Every structure is written in C-alpha cells, then in structure tokens.
Amino acid sequence: MGGGFAFTQYAGGTTQHKTRTGVYMLKSFHISNFRLFQNIEVEKLGRVNLVVGKNNAGKSAFIEAVVALC
Template sequence: MEQIKHIKNISIENFKCFDYFSVEGFGRFNIILGNNNVGKTSFLEGLLFDENIIQTISNLQGVLQSRRITYDNEIDFDTINPLSFFINKLQKDNRIKVTISYENGKKFNATYQTQQLADIEEDVRKELTN
C-alpha cells in the first residue's frame, strides 16, 4: 500500500504564470482563494509533480488531455514537448525547478528541462523513441 504523502512546503520556478512561487504551512485541509486569472489552477497543477517521473509525466499529460490539447507523438515530438506547455513563456529558461518537502521529513528536488529530440545524442534518441 502506498504511503500518503502530506506536503509541508512546495516551491516551483518557471512554471506557467509564475516566475517563482512557494507555499508553506499546508494543513490537513486547505482552501485556495483568489481573483480570476491569478494562478489558482496553475498552483494546483504544480502539485502534480511527483518524485516518480513517470507519474509526473502522466499527471501533466492528463492536464493536457482534460483541456483537449493534443499532439501526435509520431509527428510533433521533434518540435513539441508536452512539458513545454507548462513553462513560463515570459522566461528564457526552458527548465522547471521543483522542491517539495513532506511532513515525514523527506524532500524532493527536481529540474525538468525541455529539449528538442534532434539535439539529443543519437544513441539516447533511439532509446527514447523505441
């Protein structure tokens, strides 16, 4: 049985409408309030990052599917990376940095970077596309 992970703190850089955001002091129940178009949904989507990269990709692809944003992996993978939909377009950096601290004392740090398939070494590219 998977252990429930209670988030204590989260900070994310270069994600959607945020250059940087950080939230501390989560409780057992949390209410998110704010005016329209201030990033409430972006914040919730930021909570989809997980230390399991497969789970993170699945979570983010689910967001794209729920918004009916589709791309054909066979055709568009050289030009479109699903992560690119979540990068803050106002920044030149193509990386999203995530830090999550959990109530049990564990901490998760990750940097996600988009890269064009053509820029990846050929042997690694073959591995990724097979």
C-alpha cells in the same frame, strides 16, 4: 513532530511527511518557472488547504503545479 508523522523528507523542492497510514502529505514546496509562477515558496500547508483568488489569478496553475509534484 505530532499528529503521527513518521519522518520528514526533502526532495525536489518539496517537504513531505509520511503519516502512520503510509500516505504522504505535502507540508511545503517551491514552484519555479511554471506557467505564470516565476518563483514562489509555499509553506505551512495543512491537512486541508483552500485556494482562493480572482479570475485569472493562477488558481488552476497552482493546482496543476501541486499535481505535477505528486
């Protein structure tokens, strides 16, 4: 592991890394039966992630799912 990550934790369908500053950062997660998402696995998240799509594609629902995980 690089970038100063202290450990990896898997709980509730998420993979989190704790940085040297004590901040948790999502690396992957699973959404099941949330709004329009029936079953989606999101992997390889970085420090900065861009969510793009057409109108009514589910961008806001995706962000709400991420917020619900935190």
